[in-house]
Amino acid sequence: PTYDSIHELSEFIQVCVPVLEHFDTHYGEQLGQRWTAAREVLLHPRSWQHGVMLNRFAAPQDVREQLLLQGFSNLLPRSSGSSLQCFVHRSPVHVPSQRHQAGQLKQYYLLNAASLLPVLALDVREGDRVLDLCSAPGGKALAILQSATPGVLHCNELDAHRHEWLVKTLESFVPQTLSDVLKVSNLDGRLFGKIEAGAYDKVLLDAPCSNDRSWLFSGRPQHGALWLRERAKLPELQKDLLRSALEAVVPGGLVVYSTCTLSRAENSEVVQDILSSCPNIELQELNELALSFAHHFTFDPNTPFGLLVVPDYGRTWGPMFVSKLKKLC
Template identity: 50%
Template sequence: LKLENKAKRKLQKQICQVVLDHFEKQYTRELGNTWTNVRDVLTYPLCWQYAVLLNKFSQSAELENTLPVKGYHPAFQGPLPYLPASLKCYVRRTPGRFPAQKHQAGKLKEYYLLNAASLLPVLALEVKDGEDVLDLCAAPGGKSVAILQCAYPGQFHCNEYDDLRSRWLKKTIESFIPDPLTNLIMVSKLDGTQIGDLKPELYDKILVDAPCSNDRSWLFSSDIQQATLRLIQRKELSFLQFQLLRSAIKALRPGGSLVYSTCTLSKAENSDVINLILNSCSNVMPVDISEMAKAVSQEFTFLSGTQQHELLVLPEKGRAWGPMYVAKLKKM
């Protein structure tokens, strides 16, 4: 108990009060009582969980046998509308992190550690072999890696505008994807808001995992000035997200579909952005993803009362996944 109290005190010190106060006001208003439970998880990293996504390009039978012994089980077991057998992700109910693997030149990693909710946008996108795919804001690369576990796209374009994050993306691809396949992946540093004009109607599927106010990491900002600035600039994010979506719609072929995701609870960056797109773009329609949500409801907690084309994963103890907002649209 002493140790736990010590850990608690240490964690309390690390929480950025400016951010917590801001979230407290906003999310109490938007989520009501639900926020209290979510806050308890987000502010207490000792209860956070990490999923293990296996890399099919570097399979290890030993690893697959070890995971169940350590209390892990497959994250996705329900009758999902889309679940390729090659996508293998393991989770466990208890907190803690599987040891990470270091990057080694010429050696592929066997697994990727991630928040299990990060795979929901990939499952919603339903990429099939031969389709042309764009991951518009691809760094650090976990979702790109997950897409390649699911299918072999015709062309796969991974874009990341930020220089540092783009290097991170390249390293991730290098660590998980074998050479012959990396040659088919185009990594670019284009401005995502311009891609629609540069590459009109070129893709069958687009993932817009948009820059957002990352609730989990913002709560632990060590630089108060930077945190304060972020909160001031937060309002501008929804406009950027809208521009990225509009650009993605231009880049999408008619009949193609798009998944938008963020890792924030903020309504302004989630359903408000999607509603704005639906109201301003006559050539897109919402796609029902409620069947997917229902199939994974054993493992994830969702905000109730959302539309059928969207979901919001709420972290709770024992299922500390998210926040993750996912919405799906189709171009007509």
């Protein structure tokens, strides 16, 4: 498109032009034709599909039946044996979010279904000691608790407001009976490698990132300039957080690194840098995971060191990058 057409578009849906131009340059080169579809999807929020994750603690049988009647299907077939249930639809059907009602747990949580990939990659088992290093608003922590009951699930979030939001999410979805499993903190994730070295079996690092969907609609162009400056600092923060996450697991422990950006500098290059500087870290295959979701998500075949879900026509899920690392000793 010409520069003019970008401006026309931006007037209509308040796209942040410098951000879109940056994406066109970088993602166009990185993803080729796939960027054409991803760009269309990202620019049209009305086309976005929504995943409906059921809350197993609120016995949502009626919600499940309603969703099936509306043509939703379970992303994770019963044969997978997982207690995690997330319903998806081929079309962008609107599902209202639930209001908080005193004394009642919410029955479902709305999310981008690709956000479940990092949780599935972490493969939490009963009794595992798990750290969710950057946890707010808590969607992936909830997904972990839908899949299994860990021995400990420590949810940490640095930002004070987002930490409050995390606490509210957990209160709205998780029963009191699990309060001895859950721990919530408000610390800089970079500290955990020192203060809790070797304390966990598994760590999820769902890192702060460029968040392509929200920045594209950040409005005025001056926000775009700020975004470009802030974005340049992210890979260093992500590497520091990833080193901290790796120090927080026992030898043999697993770390999943994820982001919701298409940016190579924040995805593959972060993992590559860690692998080349830490000889005791081994990359884990995610081929089986990719195969089992190939009919729902579009994966970029050229992304090394992990899986990248790229938004596509009729499969608007993503962006989501996920990589899995094992600490050998």
